[in-house]
Amino acid sequence: MAWGRVGSVLVLAALMLGASVGTGHSAKDSVTTSGLPIPRYVSLKSDHVNVRAGPTKDNDVAWTYTRSGLPVEITAEFENWRRVRDSEGAEGWVYHSMLSGRRTAVVTMKSKDDLAPIYDRADPGSAIAARLQAGVVTQVKKCTGGWCRVVGSGFDGWIEQQRLWGVYADEKVD
DSSP states (O other): OHHEEEHHHHHHHHHTTTTTSSSSOGGGGGGOOHHHHHHHSEOSSSSOOEEESSSSSEEEEEEEETTTTTEEEEEETTTTTEEEEEEEOOOOEGGGGGGGGOOOOEESSTTTEEEEESSSSTTTTEEHHHHEEOOOOEEEEESSSEEEEEEEEEEEEEEEGEEEEESSSSOOOO
């Protein structure tokens, strides 16, 4: 079967989406516009970030984020646009200059009313320095692959990595 136009379009579409066709590589191994891996976590740079339905200013603004530092996951790139997903699963396109490489995370708990302990050390036997509600945004200073040191207004300590949305399981952050 000749590739022709259909084959060329399929290959071009795969390259634009950052897919590795037939190589067994994951999307994280793909070459991107920025040269950085996908997916990856970043944070919002501003208190006013428009999220669009597509990767151009011609696309409608679907909603606006109003909280600087909120973590988002980049799931795709197209030129200077990044498709992002937030901790609630909402996805849309954001202009690259509205994003920061500063790592932040949201505290997650099974029950909204549970509190996440922040420890003095990366050890559940150490003293509890604070307790955080689900939804609190923290700045991630370091992750060891099981624990993360987080800071924020009124707290500085270690939390189990599984309690955070904004870092991957077992990811190391320096």
